[in-house]
Amino acid sequence: MRRRQNPFAYLLPLLILALFLIGASMLLKAVSDRQPAPPAEGQEPLAVPEGADLVYRVYYSLCGHRELLEGGSEPVGLLTPPGITLAKLQSLLPAGWTVAEFSPGRVVIESMTGGLCSVCREKRFLGVRGDRIAIYRGVPPEGTLERVTEYEVKEDVRDQLEKGIPFSTMEELMQLLESYTS
Numbered sequence: 001m002r003r004r005q006n007p008f009a010y011l012l013p014l015l016i017l018a019l020f021l022i023g024a025s026m027l028l029k030a031v032s033d034r035q036p037a038p039p040a041e042g043q044e045p046l047a048v049p050e051g052a053d054l055v056y057r058v059y060y061s062l063c064g065h066r067e068l069l070e071g072g073s074e075p076v077g078l079l080t081p082p083g084i085t086l087a088k089l090q091s092l093l094p095a096g097w098t099v100a101e102f103s104p105g106r107v108v109i110e111s112m113t114g115g116l117c118s119v120c121r122e123k124r125f126l127g128v129r130g131d132r133i134a135i136y137r138g139v140p141p142e143g144t145l146e147r148v149t150e151y152e153v154k155e156d157v158r159d160q161l162e163k164g165i166p167f168s169t170m171e172e173l174m175q176l177l178e179s180y181t182s
Contacts (some may be wrong), residue, residue, distance in 0.1 A: 020118075047083045053106040058113055062142060095172040116142065125164035126176055128153050133161060133180065135173070140164045151181045 056069040086102045093099070093109065101108035116138050120170055127140025133151040136143035140162065153161060157180050165180075167173045
């Protein structure tokens, strides 16, 4: 005699996993949104000493990646002299730039922008254009359309293709096309 399994037996582990993922994403967001604390009342404001590590980075909202700007690529009009305080630095920042980290040995200045980082802009993806499978450079549909294939999009794989399927080589492309069209 076979025991009938409870259809909700898999629900609890999935619920626990979902709650864990939600909590982890909230924690990551809280850490990334953290601004440096101002000095306590009566305390001397922290100033950046000469030789401190000064980092400029850009956060790309579409792909979620961060890129460090190489030396000499600081934002236009932003020079960070030794001895600058957090308050003074924040007042000098161009629009769109924030202080992500401020400590005696390291200052991180960050900007958020839409779009894709340089790596994701160069990646190629299968995507959708109308009712056809298309090839994009960058994540579709924001990426650059390279060409539309003759293959029609099957409805059961449309969601996957709309999000973009990355590939690197022509061999990978042929394998993907075969699996999404057969």
